[in-house]
Amino acid sequence: MNEKDMYTSKDIKGQTQAVPGKESKMDPEPLYDNVDNKGYGRLKGKTAIITGGDSGIGRAVAVAYAKEGCNVAIVYNIADGDANDTKGVIEGYGGRALLIKGDIGDSSFCNEIVDKTIKEYGALDILVNNAAEQHTQKKLEDITDEQLLRTFKTNIFAMFYLTRAALPHLKEGSAIINTSSITAFNGHADLLDYSSTKGAISAFTRSLSANLADKKIRVNQVAPGPIWTPLIPSSIEKENVKHFGKNTPMKRPGQPVELAEAYVFLATDGSSYMSGQTIHINGGMIVNC
Known part of the structure; x- marks a missing residue:
């Protein structure tokens, strides 16, 4: 199967969903698993917390981690169906998944997330700060105080809260991986508050990596471009969804599974000399910073 068939076998339909979107209602459903990759035990015996692990990028990461032998705690907000589906896939591979x-x-x-994870697994080695929300607005004046606070609380305040709670349990060799965005570097005219939080995440990643260097805890981030996740049909106008990702050099959106290996790499000893860095996965768009 060639790359086009694998990742774009169906055209993305114009569609919308209520916030937050559900992966099970997307057409086509995102690709989150490479069934040909059975895992290599690279995270055997480790434990990870993954926010937004029920769907999208988080689901792909959770499944990839489980296939590498990692216990996962999947943090989600509303989509019980997506969360249970993800748990079922992980258990189908012989892995363990805790839903929170x-x-x-x-x-x-x-x-509470950290307490439940420690109680269930007895340790914590990897923290993936991935969950986010976005709301399209054409004008700054249309961003309400409520929207602004909500976006910042979910996207960046939560990283402070959860990382603060996790740090007493992390140790030498542990990894923190944050999900930033290409919008942190290139901006986005209709995602002013979202892009601002992603810029804050990049600064948080770099600053925290310096702060934790003496403890030998590594902090890195992935900056996705246009990826086909529930965030898209739940936050973008129907007509724009049909053209999502076609402005990239690869002329298509990315699939969550195409990011998973980067998160695996950043969690393993293979990235032992990396901290404060960004991996850009965006279909070939050049980011000069």
Whole structure:
């Protein structure tokens, strides 16, 4: 099967969903697993927390980690069906998945996430700060105080809350991996608040990597371009969804599975000399920073 058939066997339809979108209702459904990759035990015996692990990029990462022998705690907000589907896939590969439901914008819930993970698995080695929300607005004046606060709480405040709760349990060799975005570097005219949070995540990643260097805890980030996830039909106008990703040099959106290996790499000893860095996965768009 060639690349075009593998990743774009169906054209993306113009569609919308209520926030937050559900992967099970997308047409076509995103690709989150490479069934030909059975895993190599690269994360055997380790434990990871993955926010937004029920769908999209988070689901792809959770499945890839499980195939590498990692226990996963999947944090999600509303989509019970997506979360249980992901858990089923992981268990089908012989892995272990703990589902934790709630709002990561609440610092007390972030403490609860870590407590439940430690209680279930006895350790924590990897933290993937991935969950995010976005709301398209054509004008700055249309961004309400409520939207602004909500976006910042989910996208960047939660990273502070959860990382703060996790740090007492992380140790030498542990990894923190944040999901930034190409919008942090190139901006986006209709995603002012979202892009601003992603810029904050990039600064957080670089600053935290310096802060934790003496503890030998590595902090890196992945900056995706246009990836076909539930965030898209739930936040972009129907007509724009049909053309999503076609402005890239590869002329298509990326699939979540195409990012998973980067998150695996950043969690393993293969990236032992990397911290404060960004991996750009965006269909060939050049980011000069």
